[in-house]
Amino acid sequence: MLESREITKVFGRKTAVDHISLKLEPGYIYAMLGPNGSGKTTWMKMAAGLIKPASGEMYYAGRPLDVNSRRDIAYMSTEPYFYNWMTAADVGKYYQDFFEDFSMEKYHRLLSDMELTGDLKTRSLSSGMMAKLKIAVTMARDARVIMLDEPLNGIDLLARDQIMKSIVEAVSPDRILLISSHLVEELETVADYAVFIKQSHLIEVRGLEELRASEGISVVDRYRRIYANAGGENE
């Protein structure tokens, strides 16, 4: 289980995440939703151990998050982060060197599915190709927690289908999948729960089936109700 308890992050005078308590259980796909600047990325980065909270704490498997948690947590940032000198093959070797759960075989298969080759230089990739490479290397890990920040950004329709397929294939009873995206409709087809974040606060966590059954609305409808005339400003 991945959990944040009253977690807060402040950048200068802006509060990016404000006392968010959230529990994510294995076996489900969570869609983290909210406009730009609502705090989704900051929350994910704290869960990945990249950002230190100002207060509150992040827990993984019942223990405070530490360096060892990174063995089980895979995070895909929305920004490119590979070293400039790397090729796609170097990126795979790097992950293989540092993550025991990384499968080079799966990586090659995903690269092939995404129509990428190992000799491609990361510095010369288009944004779409870079997004595919990030997905391939992240999904090639057999991590207990996989967090994808805006994985569909800059991706063409066919590659988007491929990514959604790889996300569905990664579903496992002992794995948490957390995906943030502006493309709410795309996530509706795969997610079990929607986590709504607005202006650095957690609004609610709703089961998509429960939402349909109890209120007869889709996650898109719910999104519109929550965020109409509002936006995030703090991320």
Place this chain on the structure above:
Amino acid sequence: MSKLFKYEFRKSLFSKLIFVGITGVMEIVYLIGLFRDLEDMMVIGMLGLFFTALAGISFIGIESILILYRDLTTKQSYMLFMTPNNSYKILGSKALENAFSVLLSGVFFGGMAALDFFLLGRKNIQIKDILDILTSMLKEVDPRLQISAPALAALLLMILCSWVLQITTGYLAVVLACTFLSGKKGAAVISFVFYIAISMLTGWISKKIPGPKEAIPLLIFEACIFLAWSIVMYFITAWIMDKKLSV
């Protein structure tokens, strides 16, 4: 840690290869001058080799600080801090790689110098003048030093440790700029002033510690002092990274 070390070495490989390339060109100039008895060319080659060695070793240290800054302030930081390695390992691999690279460069340039002096001797050119220059350089450090293998080794050890201290102090200044001073006006200037102040303070305290009287033991003692300071800087820096750094 060996894997982190490998990637740290890779990050600065390009600049190292540039210095190896320049050294190769200068060596060719020197050898052409030597074997064709073109004195001007030989002197140009020698001077080129000397300044390339000086610049190369200095640059390796400075580049290490620049790489740390880049590793903390760009998204490439995720490549380090997503991995299951703590700040002590990450910083330790950087410091060790830098010390290793400086040492390797010293051995490389020292080996080249030894080879060139040997070839100079084979051409029956008086190398007494060169030895006199080396001796006078040693005497600049300590008038009691005579040119000998132990004296040179002790001197190189002291220079290496002194350089490692400069680098680890630089790491501390960079990490302060990226943590406590992050987002504040004049962070770079304040951290640079801090770097100068710490360098002066460590130098002042080190001079107060009584050491051996003989020249070679004194050099080794100074090397140990520099190394001890480097370890202190390393632990303070890694602790700040561990507790305060967000990338």
